[in-house]
Amino acid sequence: MSLKTRITWFFILSTLVPFVCTAWLSYTAMSSILVNKLQSSQYNQLAQVQMSLENAYDNLNIIVQQLAIPGNIGYKLRDYLYTDNESDKRILAKELETDVSLLSFTSPTISLTTYYFNSLKTALFANTSTKSDFNLLALPLPLSTRYQISNFAPHLSNERYNNGYVISALQKLDLPGQEEVYAYVESSYHFTAINEENVVTANPYYLLLNSSNTITYSELPEMYPVGNYFQNDQAEQTNGLDEHHYWFKTSSTAQGWQVVSLIPKSQYxxxxxxxxxxxxxxxxxxxxxxxxxxxxxxxxxxxxxxxxxxxxxxxxxxxxxxxxxxxxxxxxxxxxxxxxxxxxxxxxxxQEVEIKEKKRADLEIEKLLYQINPHFLMNTLDTVHWLAVMNGQKEIDQLVSSLNKLLYYNLGKLGELSTIEEELESLKQYLLLQEIRYQFKFDLQIEAEAPVLQTIVPRFILQPIVENALYHGLDDQGFIRVTVAEQDQDVVISVMDNGTGISEQDIAILLHEDQLEHKKAGIGIGIPYVIRMLDSYFEGKAKVEIESELGIGTTIYLTLPAGGMTVD
Missing domain, CATH: 1.20.1270 (Substrate Binding Domain Of Dnak; Chain:A; Domain 2)
Known part of the structure; x- marks a missing residue:
């Protein structure tokens, strides 16, 4: 990975690992706190609902007991049913209506109080009008039955103008000779809303169960229909979780019924x-x-x-x-x-290496120039020249004179520069000596453009090339052509001969191998010397090229850069 990627991942991990650990610990602690808070809230709410229902049913039962025997109103109903005196019957009926109305008035939560005669399918002495289809057989399953009084879970009211839900109590009266006379009382009831301070913001749904764990009232009849058992396999548990809801349950010890609150998972x-x-x-x-x-x-x-x-x-x-x-x-x-x-x-x-290399090259050149003592040699040759003149030896005189000029030029002061014109003149003296030595004349052709004759060049760069041509097969029919011309602002010197030529392998050694390799190949050091001399003076900008064909001849090109040499 790149450094940037490593830094990014390091920062992400160094942030995420502590954060995830902290978040996980916080989540665990928070979940525990929330669960405890929710459960406590729900149990408190259920306790309020339970207490409210118990009170409501106790009030209903008290009213029913007053309507039944031995209640005062119950005795008046018995007297009304058993008297044959119409005047007494009317008086008792009036008293019954008054007492029932007064009883309802003193209990504000009571909405309907009546006696129901099942054989007649009618209600008498009601404190308010009843619905035309009022029938006790339509009541739901009893929530609980105590002391012959049945308490019913919330159901639609039987009061004519009341379409809300009520709870009710019913007791069958024991009246000899009378069939199925009931005291029936209704009370309006609404489940207590959850306090705004509670955790759950929406009201839960409620179920009421009888002592058999059977649902007698359901606010979610699609999921929990009336008449079904509720979590029968977990009847002893007080809370749990089903597919859609969390549920909490509490029981009324006195009355034997149970109330269940259901909270959707999303709300919980x-x-x-x-x-x-x-x-x-x-x-x-x-x-x-x-x-x-x-x-x-x-x-x-x-x-x-x-x-x-x-x-x-x-x-x-x-x-x-x-x-x-x-x-x-x-x-x-x-x-x-x-x-x-x-x-x-x-x-x-x-810089030090460059200086050392330049000094080393100068020393090698100096070594070549001073392999013999130039002053001693030229003085000796000058003496021979005068002896030849005194003895009339013209050929010896010419030979020694040419040799003396050549040596004087070639063995000049180290570092002295020359011109192309001087180089060509020295070349003529050298070939004159070679003609005398080998007893045949060479065809030397020199073509030089006048503007380039005064170009500054290092000493002794043409003679080694011509010498190489003489030593590699030049005969009586041989010729050497030297051409000096300006090309693209560079000075190009070409030396062409018609000798035996040079192989490609030897050309590669001449141009690229060191002096030791030249000696091993038997080539000599003339041309390599010229190459090193040009590299030294022109700082590698000069170029030496060799074109040769065996049996036909060789051409050597010296390309000197525009602007001349770099001179310290």
Missing amino acids: NAERDHWVLQMLGLLILFIVITLILAGVLWKTIFNPLHLFHREMKWLSNGQLHPIIKKSNIIEFDELLQQFRNMKNQIAVLF
Whole structure:
């Protein structure tokens, strides 16, 4: 991975790992707190509902007991049913209506109080009008039955103008000779709403179960229909979880029924889910901040690295002198300074190597020039020249004179420069000596453009090339053609002969191998000397090329750069 990727992952992991661990511990603790809070809230709410229902049923039972025998109103009903005196019957009927109305008035929660005669399918002495289809057989399953009084879970009211839900109580009266006379009382009831301070913001759904764990009232009849058992396999549990709801249950010890509250999972987990969303939001925020910090750190590191990269690129391109730029980071600036110091040292070393190489080349040239003592040799030859003149030896005189001129030129002061014109004149003297030595004349052709004759060149660069032509098969029919011309502002010197030619392998050795290889190949050091001389004086800008064909001849090209030599 790249450094940038590593930094990014390091920051992300260093942020996420502690955050995830903290979030997990917080989630566990928060879940436990929320569950305890929710359960406590639900049990408190159920206790309120239970108490409210118990009170409501107790009130109903008290009213029913007053309507039944031995209640005062119950005795008046018995007298009404058993008297045959119409006047007494009317008086008792009036008293019954008054007593029932007064009883309902003194109990504000009571909505309907009546006697129901099942054989007649009618209600008498009701405190208010009843529905035309009023029938006790339509009542739901009893929620509980105590002391011959049946209590019913919430159901639609039998009062004519009341379409709400009520709870009711019913007791069959024991009246000899009378069939199925009932005292029936209704009371309006609404389940207590959950306090706004509770965790769950929406009201739960309620179920009422009888002592058999059978559902007698359901606010979710599609999922929990009336008449079915509720969690019969978990009858002893007080809370649990089904497919859609969390449920909590409490029992009325006195009356034997049970009340169950149902909370949808989404509502039950609403606060926890809200907390989870907050944590996810914080996680995203932390990741964004982490990526920003990683980017800032990478940029802080990248700028110095970019400076290092440029410094190295300049070094690889030969730019040894540092360009001073700072990263404004102390550690990186110290490294950059050390790297620039190293570049300076390398530049100094390169300069020293160049100076040493130049001195070594000069020493080798000097060694070649001073392999013999030039003054002693020329003085001796001058003496021979005068002896030949005194004795009338013209050929010897000419030979010694040419040799003396040639040696004087070739063995001149080390580092002395010459011109192309002087080089050509020296070449003529050299060939004159060779004609006398080999007793045949060479066809020497020199073609030189006047503007380039005064071009400054190193000494002794043409004679080794011509000497190479003489030593490699030039005969009486041989010719040497020297051409000097300006081409693309460069000076091109070509030396062509019609000798035996040079093989490609020997050409490669001449142009590219060192002096030791030349000796091994038996080629000599003339042309390699010229190549090294030109490289030394023209700093590698001069070019030497050889074209040769065996049995036909050889042409050597010297291309000297425009502007001449570089002279210290």
